Amino acid sequence: MSFGQGGPQSQWDPWKPQSQQPSQQPWNSGPADNTPDWAALAEASEARAKRRRLLFVGGGALATVAIAGAVAVAVVSANGSGQASDGPSSQLPATADIPSASATAPSFAPTSAPPPLDPKDFVSSAEKDKAPLSPDLLFPGTQLTMSGTVYKKGPTADTRTCGSAAQKTLPKVLTDNGCTRMMRVTYTRGDVAVTVGVAVFDTEAQAAGAKRQADKKSIIRSLSGGGVKSFCTGAVCRSTTNSYGRYAYFTVAGHTDGKDVTEKATEVFKAGDDLAEFAFRQIRQRGEAQASAAAEG
Structure with a gap:
C-alpha cells in the first residue's frame, strides 16, 4: 500500500x-515537507x-x-x-446420644462416721472405769515438774474408810455421797508441803455432790512421814476442792515449820494449784487411755 x-x-x-x-499528507498535495x-x-x-x-x-x-x-x-x-453444611457441628451426635452429667455421675450411699468416744465417760462411772487404780498409778515416779517447778514425792496412803483421811466437815460430806476409797500423796518443795487426796465414788453425780457440799472447813488430812515433817495440824493452811468424773480431789498446803499461811505466801498457793492441776490431768489421762483402748478394740 x-x-x-x-x-x-x-x-x-x-x-x-x-x-x-x-507521514500524513493531503491526497492531492505535493511532496512531503517533513512537518508533523x-x-x-x-x-x-x-x-x-x-x-x-x-x-x-x-x-x-x-x-x-x-x-x-x-x-x-x-x-x-x-x-x-x-447444600450448605454446618462443618464440624454436623458431625456431633444427636442430643439423645450425648450422655448427661446426671446420668453418669456416681452415687454413694450416705455414710457417717461414728462419734468419737468421750474420755470423760470412762471415768464417770464404776461400770466403765475398770482400769487398775492406786496412788502410785495416779501419781507415778519420785517427783514431778509443774510450770518449771520440781516437787519431790513423799509418803502415800490408800484407804476404804474415806472419813479417816479427812477432818472437820469433810468426813460427813464424803460419807453422805458414798465415797468408796481415798488415796493420798504428799509432795514437798523446800519448807512447803502439799497433800493431795483423791476420793473415789461410783458415779459422777456423787462426786459432784461432794464438791458442791464441801465448805471452807472441809479439809483433807495432811500426810506426813518418810522424811516429811508434820504440817497443817494446828496452823492455818490453804485448801482446794474440785471434781472430775466420779473423782473428787482435794489439796491442803502449808509450811513444814508450823507457820501460818498468809496471802503473801505465794509459794504455798502455787504449790497447791500445781498439785490440784496435776491430779486433774492424771484423772483425765486415765479416761483418755481407756477411751483409746476401747476404740482400738
Missing part, C-alpha cells in the same frame, strides 16, 4: 512498538486511550465472573449435594 507519492511503506500499527507512523500533522497525532492518541479503557473494563468483568464461578464450584464440590 502506498500513501500519496511515496514509495512502499510498512503499515503502522499503534499496538506494535517497532512500527512507524507514516499534530491533529492526526492527537486523534490517534485519543483512540488508543479509549481502546485501552475498554480492554481494562472488559478484562476486570471477566476476572470477577471467573472468581465467582470458581467459588461456586468449590462450594458445590465440598458439599456434594450442593
